[in-house]
Amino acid sequence: MIHIENGQNIPENETLRVYSETGDYNDSDFIEFYNINEPGIIAGAFHAQYVKYGSLVYMFNDPKELGEEILKIDRESTHTAASFVRMQNELLIKLNGGELEPQSLQEVFDNEQEIMEDRISENEEIIEDISNSNVEDGLTEENVTENTKTEIPVEDIIENLENVPETEILEEKVIETVPEIIETEIIPEVTPSTSLSEEIISYARNRKAKKIKNNLI
Amino acid sequence: MALRAAEHIFTGEKTLYSSYDHTKTTLGDLIQQRSGSNVLDNFAGPMPIGLARPMEASTAIAVAYPHVIKFSEDLHWVFAIDNGTAAATRRVVLYEYNLLTSVFTWKGFITLTFPTATNHTVRGFRVVREIYSDGTASVDGTSVTGTGTNWDSSRLSVGSRIGFGSKDPTEINDWYEISSIGGDGSITLTTNAGTISDGPYVIEDLMLIISTTNATLTNGGLFVVKGINYNTFSIGGTTIPSATTVDRIRAVYWLTDASTLTNTISCGAAIEPMTSWTEHNVYVIDGTTTTNRVYVYNIRASLSLTSGKSTNAFVLVTGAQTPTGTCSQANNGRIASLSHGPGAGENCLYFVTTTRVYRARLTNITSGNTLWQSDAMVEVPPGGIVTYPATGALSSVEIADRIDRLIIISSGTAGARSYVTKYNTISDPFDHIFLVDDKQFDQSTTDSNAVSHPAISASILSVWSEDGVCYICRNGTTAALNNIYAIPLASHWSYAGINGNNQRLVTPEIYTPNINQFLRVYVNSSKQLGSLTMGLPPEPYRVYYRTSGISDNTGLWESLDDTGNMEGIGSSDSIQFMFEFKTIGSFCIPARIYSITVIYEDNTTDSHYQPSVAHSSTSTKVFAWRFSTLFGGTVPALRVRLYDAVTGGLILDDNTTSSTSGTWQKSTDGGLNWGAYDTADKINETTYIRYTPTTLGDNIRVRALLTQN
Numbered sequence: 001m002i003h004i005e006n007g008q009n010i011p012e013n014e015t016l017r018v019y020s021e022t023g024d025y026n027d028s029d030f031i032e033f034y035n036i037n038e039p040g041i042i043a044g045a046f047h048a049q050y051v052k053y054g055s056l057v058y059m060f061n062d063p064k065e066l067g068e069e070i071l072k073i074d075r076e077s078t079h080t081a082a083s084f085v086r087m088q089n090e091l092l093i094k095l096n097g098g099e100l101e102p103q104s105l106q107e108v109f110d111n112e113q114e115i116m117e118d119r120i121s122e123n124e125e126i127i128e129d130i131s132n133s134n135v136e137d138g139l140t141e142e143n144v145t146e147n148t149k150t151e152i153p154v155e156d157i158i159e160n161l162e163n164v165p166e167t168e169i170l171e172e173k174v175i176e177t178v179p180e181i182i183e184t185e186i187i188p189e190v191t192p193s194t195s196l197s198e199e200i201i202s203y204a205r206n207r208k209a210k211k212i213k214n215n216l217i
Numbered sequence: 218m219a220l221r222a223a224e225h226i227f228t229g230e231k232t233l234y235s236s237y238d239h240t241k242t243t244l245g246d247l248i249q250q251r252s253g254s255n256v257l258d259n260f261a262g263p264m265p266i267g268l269a270r271p272m273e274a275s276t277a278i279a280v281a282y283p284h285v286i287k288f289s290e291d292l293h294w295v296f297a298i299d300n301g302t303a304a305a306t307r308r309v310v311l312y313e314y315n316l317l318t319s320v321f322t323w324k325g326f327i328t329l330t331f332p333t334a335t336n337h338t339v340r341g342f343r344v345v346r347e348i349y350s351d352g353t354a355s356v357d358g359t360s361v362t363g364t365g366t367n368w369d370s371s372r373l374s375v376g377s378r379i380g381f382g383s384k385d386p387t388e389i390n391d392w393y394e395i396s397s398i399g400g401d402g403s404i405t406l407t408t409n410a411g412t413i414s415d416g417p418y419v420i421e422d423l424m425l426i427i428s429t430t431n432a433t434l435t436n437g438g439l440f441v442v443k444g445i446n447y448n449t450f451s452i453g454g455t456t457i458p459s460a461t462t463v464d465r466i467r468a469v470y471w472l473t474d475a476s477t478l479t480n481t482i483s484c485g486a487a488i489e490p491m492t493s494w495t496e497h498n499v500y501v502i503d504g505t506t507t508t509n510r511v512y513v514y515n516i517r518a519s520l521s522l523t524s525g526k527s528t529n530a531f532v533l534v535t536g537a538q539t540p541t542g543t544c545s546q547a548n549n550g551r552i553a554s555l556s557h558g559p560g561a562g563e564n565c566l567y568f569v570t571t572t573r574v575y576r577a578r579l580t581n582i583t584s585g586n587t588l589w590q591s592d593a594m595v596e597v598p599p600g601g602i603v604t605y606p607a608t609g610a611l612s613s614v615e616i617a618d619r620i621d622r623l624i625i626i627s628s629g630t631a632g633a634r635s636y637v638t639k640y641n642t643i644s645d646p647f648d649h650i651f652l653v654d655d656k657q658f659d660q661s662t663t664d665s666n667a668v669s670h671p672a673i674s675a676s677i678l679s680v681w682s683e684d685g686v687c688y689i690c691r692n693g694t695t696a697a698l699n700n701i702y703a704i705p706l707a708s709h710w711s712y713a714g715i716n717g718n719n720q721r722l723v724t725p726e727i728y729t730p731n732i733n734q735f736l737r738v739y740v741n742s743s744k745q746l747g748s749l750t751m752g753l754p755p756e757p758y759r760v761y762y763r764t765s766g767i768s769d770n771t772g773l774w775e776s777l778d779d780t781g782n783m784e785g786i787g788s789s790d791s792i793q794f795m796f797e798f799k800t801i802g803s804f805c806i807p808a809r810i811y812s813i814t815v816i817y818e819d820n821t822t823d824s825h826y827q828p829s830v831a832h833s834s835t836s837t838k839v840f841a842w843r844f845s846t847l848f849g850g851t852v853p854a855l856r857v858r859l860y861d862a863v864t865g866g867l868i869l870d871d872n873t874t875s876s877t878s879g880t881w882q883k884s885t886d887g888g889l890n891w892g893a894y895d896t897a898d899k900i901n902e903t904t905y906i907r908y909t910p911t912t913l914g915d916n917i918r919v920r921a922l923l924t925q926n
């Protein structure tokens with residue numbers, strides 16, 4: 001999830017500002033923007049990840065590489081790729097420290113989920129302290145706090161767009177599959193056409209299952 | 218007579234065919250004379266192969282489907298699109314290819330944000346570049362005022378670039394980006410251009426056309442990118458937003474046929490030449506088998522948008538017509554007006570299935586028509602299927618318009634080769650088969666002694682032909698397998714001299730003074746490029762000559778065989794040679810010619826004899842020579858010619874075989890005793906021969922010439 005604020009600058013575009021409501025968005029959710037020279041017109045939309053991090057997010061083919069680059073500039077990033085790298089690093093620490101247990105994967109997932117939720121909550125608290133919009137050019141006048149949502153369905157955030165990407169919630173995926181990975185030695189293949197989130201999760205699963213298996217042999 | 222050699226080394230002055238000069242080396246525009254510090258770097262021949270490594274750029278992007286635009290005579294823009302794992306965004310890269318140096322230079326890339334955020338697989342990629350230069354324009358700061366212009370009604374886009382002072386983009390030094398179009402005569406720039414008085418100008422309108430299929434079926438279709446220009450492509454990448462409600466700005470637009478897309482199985486996009494600034498049709502082939510049909514969109518239609526999507530561009534869709542074979546989804550479909558075949562002279566859509574090349578007359582592509590396909594060409598390799606098996610793996614078709622042929626690319630499966638051919642429906646074999654699968658990599662870590670060439674490597678290839686240069690992309694996704702090659706396809710010897718193609722190498726006029734007869738020609742050329750182990754032979758060439766019509770380039774050319782034998786060819790004081798080259802071959806590595814030498818006999822006394830003053834006599838009109846050098850066997854027939862030394866006129870011509878005008882004699886004792894002439898070889902240093910004409914006028918200054926007959 002990525003936190004976007006109404007009125008924030010769009011990277012690499014001096015005259016563009018966020019028009020979408022302040023909130024937390026999935027990496028590929030559309031964020032509408034306007035040009036400060038024509039503030040009444042929604043000129044286009046970028047993915048939330050681009051609005052947050054700029055063209056960096058499109059310079060890497062491997063989610064792991066992307067996550068590492070994001071963490072260099074934002075240690076507390078809630079981007080899916082950054083989350084994946086944190087989880088992977090955590091597991092590696094446990095592995096190298098001889099602390100890797102069958103339940104470690106679940107623990108890491110749970111911990112990361114808490115981190116993500118905490119950071120989302122922090123953003124919400126910050127927003128609640130703001131009494132007025134921080135938009136430079138007066139496009140949005142209502143109190144931003146009224147738009148704050150703690151649990152914003154994906155469909156609501158992008159209600160104006162026809163095609164809503166279905167994003168699977170991380171924790172549900174973990175609960176369903178982790179026990180199977182530990183018990184079996186079959187490593188499922190990553191499906192090329194899956195979303196980034198699914199790829200990262202599957203990738204993490206595969207890497208850790210392999211290491212667990214190797215340790216157990 | 219003596220043996221003489223006249224040589225030409227390809228290091229001198231040169232000129233293009235359009236500026237023919239018989240004193241210089243003449244080159245077709247795909248033929249070059251290169252130079253360098255190493256002696257082997259100085260050669261002439263078709264331009265060497267160019268090589269790009271997209272996965273080794275500063276941002277590694279595996280690409281496919283090159284589309285090339287000729288920016289100038291020496292510079293091509295090479296676009297290609299992301300071929301990596303399907304994703305919600307796709308990137309487009311831009312290279313500049315310098316034809317003079319065969320060097321690709323990576324300009325950068327852009328990232329496209331599609332209005333649908335589910336994963337796209339690109340099925341078709343094209344680029345459109347149109348030039349607008351009507352009327353004149355003046356500039357004051359960032360404000361541009363047009364006279365006789367229709368910038369708004371011509372639907373030009375914000376984000377395009379404009380240059381002033383010329384209507385020719387190659388003459389523009391400073392480009393400016395358009396930030397808004399206020400009307401037909403009003404433009405605002407993003408940066409200050411100072412003050413420019415009213416005069417010529419040029420606007421580049423650049424659009425990308427992309428057809429995709431999507432993980433969510435109805436999220437694919439046709440997308441166009443407007444409002445970009447050359448400078449939008451940057452090393453770090455420029456992200457293009459998804460459109461929302463505003464048309465003709467820098468954004469990605471989704472053109473659909475209906476609110477719920479039915480154009481869901483795209484096979485590729487073919488672009489018709491622009492009709493007007495408000496009409497420019499794109500043909501999207503849809504469906505691989507039983508639902509094969511064509512959607513037509515007008516990419517310059519005015520769009521009413523919701524979330525970046527519009528149905529305003531949709532024109533029509535044909536009915537479904539099942540082809541034979543499975544229609545490829547690899548950038549399939551090109552529109553051309555060939556000069557041959559059943560489609561001669563009319564715009565037709567050419568596309569492939571696995572086993573056929575199809576043609577559809579554009580006038581048959583009408584709404585609901587279930588008979589829109591006109592005819593098909595069966596895959597018959599050169600020499601027939603008894604020589605090469607049909608691949609059954611045809612993947613795409615490209616138009617090589619310089620030579621009026623189709624380039625038919627296979628999927629590369631099991632090393633399947635590709636073709637260049639006319640279009641025919643009578644099952645004639647294809648004209649050429651080319652490329653081989655030798656598995657060589659061309660990454661930067663490849664041994665430098667290997668020679669770069671477009672190996673198939675069991676990969677799908679995609680191709681574009683621009684102004685005679687064929688750009689072949691191997692659609693791999695790794696540094697080892699993803700490359701773009703540029704080969705001078707149109708300089709192939711079959712087409713070198715047709716329809717003004719003029720892809721030949723012509724030497725300057727080579728002088729052969731005092732020639733008696735031509736003997737042989739020798740060519741120094743590269744036998745192998747690269748090392749002994751990894752080197753490869755270049756493709757062959759053939760040699761022609763002419764001895765007339767040299768100064769005005771009107772003389773006809775005669776071919777020489779591989780022996781280079783020129784005996785029997787009438788003598789001439791000068792000669793000129795011409796080369797034609799094979800470039801459509803297995804490796805497509807062009808030949809390199811270093812020099813050419815012609816050997817001839819001149820008309821001085823035969824080198825085995827020396828004129829003898831002692832035994833010649835002006836009073837008795839006897840002409841004598843000392844036998845100075847052994848022949849090493851029987852003496853061949855000799856010939857004597859007497860010329861008027863003043864006028865050059867021939868007075869007498871006789872020979873030892875059938876002497877009719879005089880008497881031949883021989884002495885072996887220094888002229889003490891003369892006997893009948895014989896053909897025995899020299900036996901001592903006092904052997905002489907002499908000739909006495911039966912009649913010879915008086916008071917003539919005579920030059921006597923003794924040669925072999």
